[in-house]
Amino acid sequence: MKADEEAEFQQFVSGRWSHLVRTAYLLTGDRHDAEDLTQTALAKAYRSWRRVRRSDSPEAYVRRMLVTCNSDRFRKRRVQERLTAAPPETSAGDPATAWIDERNVLMSALATLPPRQRAVVVMRYWEDLPEGEVAQVLGCAPGTVKSQASKALAKLRVFPGLAQILDGSAVATMEQGASR
Template sequence: MGVQKNDERDDEFHQFVTAAWPRLLRTAFLLSGDRHTAEDLVQATLERSYVAWWRVSRADDRDAYVRRILLNEHARRFRRRLREQLVTAVPERPAEGGFGRVDDRAALLAALAALPPRQRQAVVLRYWEDLSESQVAAAMGCSVGTVKSQASKGVAKLRAVFLPAGVTRLGGAA
């Protein structure tokens, strides 16, 4: 009987991984700026998720639970290094998602990698993952106000890189 439960749990986890892998990999890539680091980050996240699958599987939103594990794992790795690595290479074939449509992905990824970690998390989750402010706040373990502030600062820094001097928004000058 215990074997049956383990087999069911493994099947359920396998189905979750199959569905969530592309999304987790895209998020990890945007957070880390490197394909290999992103794969390692997702692998570590899924290892932690499997160990705690009995909790994850009972969560109201499994994706949110695992996304939080991903952010925590990224933060843990970041704290271990004094300086975060900048983007080393852009994958030949970008992951599915909005950033694949940008003409100069390398410049965007480099600018994204230059953001402080909390700003990068807020921007990636809010605008690439299209999560609500409350979902981002839950994932980051902070208030909605902090999400708004960090996302605003991050977007402002990205705009400074991509918009000509004197232009504060697309379609107009300051």
């Protein structure tokens, strides 16, 4: 790789690292796995940086690599992760405890979704990407994104404890997004 391409890649990584790790975290549910997934995707991007930088959106290209690497991770791992019914004990009276508990319930709910549905939910509702871009990242039709979002939201709606966290407006917003 030429020095100018190397510098461009380093600038891309330093500018997008935290965003890519956040997306990977939402895909994996674990900070360490997210960092490993991001490093794997960026290593692949480095090897083909000339092709990546010529794309319309290098970030979208690398985001697709994240989703693909995450899917590969599920294909390779035969042992299923098992979540506990309740998070570890926390100290009483901490104002952040409620927020942490809500986040744990949400992450547990996301973990129950198949990888493709989880990727759709992450990109549509956390990344706030339009269906067309999600479809492009996943390599499918926009209708598939809609149906996967609908199925995922149906599963999330019946997840124990999640309904109490989301108020009516949040549920309505997610449902409206799925019907677009």
